[in-house]
Amino acid sequence: MTEGLMREINEAYTKLSAASEGLAEADRELSEYVRRVRVDNAEALLEAKNERTANLYLEGMLDTDEHRALKEARDRAELDHGHARREVERLHLVVRLLAANPEGTS
Missing domain, CATH: 1.20.5 (Single alpha-helices involved in coiled-coils or other helix-helix interfaces)
Structure with a gap:
């Protein structure tokens, strides 16, 4: 009985360890994805803002x-x-x- 309980504990620990590794990997991938999206959005926003500012300046309507x-x-x-x-x-x-x-x- 003790051996069976130890086996279950070991299996649960192995599964928990694998799940933790999977979660950490998914978290890293998600963090990288969020970082890329933020960079892309920041670049797009900056480009749009600069383009708008340049157009308004050229049109003499910088508001x-x-x-x-x-x-x-x-x-x-x-x-x-x-x-x-x-x-x-x-x-x-x-x-x-x-x-x-x-x-x-x-």
């Missing part, structure tokens, strides 16, 4: 608050520069007019 603020600041600076350039031109014309007609200054 970030910072980009909009920079564009507004650039537009305002260009407008101010145009006003300043026209003011300089106006002053040059006044100087030329005064230089051409010295009597008109009195």
